[in-house]
Amino acid sequence: MFRRTFIGAVPLTLLAAPLAAQASKKLVVYTSNDSTLNDLVFGDFRKETGIEVEPVAAGSGVVMRRLQAEKARPLGDIVWGVSRSLLQTNKALFEPYASKNIDATPAEFRDPDNLWIGNNLHLLVILQNTRMLPAADGPKSWADLLDPKWKGKIAFTDPANSGSAYATVTMLVDLWGGGDAGWKKVGDLFRNMKVLNRSSLVFQGVGNGEYPLGISLEYAGPLWAAGGAPVKVVYPSDGTTASMEGVAVIKGGPNTENARIFVDYINRKAVREMILKATFRRPTRNDLDLSSLPGGLPPLSQVKLVNYDEEGWTEKRAKTLEKIKDVIQDSR
DSSP states (O other): OOOOEEOOSOOGGGSOOOOOOOSTTEEEEEEOSOHHHHHHHHHHHHHHHOOEEEEEEOOHHHHHHHHHHTTTSOOOSEEEEEEHHHHHHTGGGEEOOOOTTGGGSOGGGBOTTSSOEEEEEEEEEEEEETTTSOGGGSOSSTGGGGSGGGTTOEEEEOTTSOHHHHHHHHHHHHHTTSHHHHHHHHHHHHHHEEEESSHHHHHHHHHTTSOSEEEEETTHHHHHHHTTOOEEEEOOTTOBOEEEEEEEEETTOTTHHHHHHHHHHHTSHHHHHHHHHHHOOEESOSSOOGGGSTTOOOOGGGSOBOOOOHHHHHHTHHHHHHHHHHHHHHHO
């Protein structure tokens, strides 16, 4: 059995460290994925390799702050489930490794120096609880969410704790004209939203009927629908972007060989099919036929995608997070 550790709102210096790695059959994974995916993957990985996994689970922003605090003496081996923006910003913390699955992963979804490799592609979408809000009465676009009638009815994740939430906000700034005009509309949107600490709280809130709407990731819709929840995915008519999540080997971690085994495992074709069938996460691999797999995910060619300056927003992430913090405070 693996033991799951969760990081909450606790000062990083007071966090309990993972159990010390004792032998070659141990792996400490800092993960921003929810327990459903963690349980599936870590159980299968242990069964296949005999390597015991100790997950340390938290939002992606919290995970990366912990890695930064531990960089002189890393306690983890793998970081998994964080955005390309966070991976790129923190690549000095990672050790290069060329995955065996590199050829099946398009170059745009992996670091040129093999410091990280993408696993999932998450489309930024609107989730709607059709029991609380009939399908025909919901928003069709991001712009529709600015209507004051949605005040307090839209769940969203704090961008300080979520790479995908950061991507959503900055994408909308650009989509809504950039500069002061874009930020003004983002401020109007925040006035309608409930800002939660973790991404999982957003789709749980929509799935359980606490909120009629949520801004979240594509996979959450079919995942909750498969469990019987009245949740549908709205692909905004004014466009969206695909936010990549990936995996990286932590530089100087105690179990580097096991970390490399995990990187190869998590991007293998059969494993990506298993993950999609169970959790509906869109793979970065380009050799899976989505039409033959569960979830009904549309091909990217059927979704309106907008240009998103991920590199530019990554470079000014720290300053932008301060701006977002101010916008949230002003909207309360």
